[in-house]
Amino acid sequence: MTEIITEIKKENRGKEILKDKTIGIIGYGNQGKSQALNMRDSGLNVIIGNPRDSYLEDAVRDGFNVYNIEDACKKSDVIFILIPDEIQKEVFESKILPNLKEGDTIVMASGYNYFYGFLKPPEEINVMMIAPRMIGWGLRDLYQKNKGFPILAGIGNDHSGNSSDVLLGLCDALGVFKESGCAIMSSFREETLVDLLSEQSWAGAILFIFRKYFEVATELGASPEAAILEMYASGELAEIAESMKEFGLFRQLKTHSRTSQYGQLTRGPEYAGEEIKQLMKKNALNILNGTFAREWTNEQLTEEIVFRKLHEINQEHPMEAAEIKLYKLLGRDMDD
Secondary structure (H helix, E strand, O other): OOOEEOOOOOOOOHHHHHOOOEEEEEOOOHHHHHHHHHHHHOOOEEEEEOOOOHHHHHHHHOOOOEEOHHHHHHHOOEEEEOOOHHHHHHHHHHHHHHHOOOOOEEEEOOOHHHHOOOOOOOOOOEEEEEEEOOOHHHHHHHHHOOEOOEEEEEEEEOOOOOHHHHHHHHHHHHOOOOEOOEEEEOOHHHHHHHHHHHHHOHHHHHHHHHHHHHHHHHHOOOOHHHHHHHHHHOOHHHHHHHHHHHHOOOHHHHHOOHHHHHHHHHHHHHHOOHHHHHHHHHHHHHHHOOHHHHHHHHHHHOOOHHHHHHHHHHHOOHHHHHHHHHHHHOOOOOOO
């Protein structure tokens, strides 16, 4: 049975263990900034490791002691690796690994690199995962509102024997256990599966289903502007997602008209038959057996030719020009 933790127990020694530790945040980007600010506000000693760029300047403005990655790792007892997946292996091997000491703790925000073995910390290093289920600014916003948020948490290696306490202590400092927050005890394998499968199934499919909707609607006389507004540009899609968060996947249907409910319940299954489940399962197995990870690694080694070309091809679709026109009329910034 999955363990879901909504509060830190009094017997947990995480706070006591962490009070004399230095927390190093490697990468002051989306997640790094919010997590660093939350933990500092909770009383932990937080420093930043970052190359000399705009993120470093941001960390300095926020009042942190900032170092290059090597020095930050030397000074830290707990090291959060919050840089993009695709550069973690090189940065870990060249800048982090040589500066680890026995008993240090590495914290990752996703399962990807550890699950696939791209990062191989020594046995004398504790390894854990704190994977928030939202983007970075959301963590900060909720913390400041005294509200919690959900995470997937796991332990990959417990050299020191107290990793469970430390893990929950860090979650507490991040603000997880404030009102409505929880830690779902998970694993690097599970996080990798659910995260990548989301990206490679419904999240990716919705983009191309919207394209087909645009094509059909405009071929049958609808204006491009009306089609795009109906799908997402009006903001209704965000409202539906918010309703799903609050009420649940099907219970949110009560916020729609009865005509809408009937149409969704009768026609929706036609777009999600057994063949879609089998396709999803095939992709899930390719995630677990490393096929996708190998493909993405090879793509990076060949200068991301396919990745760049796919973006170019999709930008050539007539819907893109219609979207730009509509967004200009709506006064929205379309800059990348």
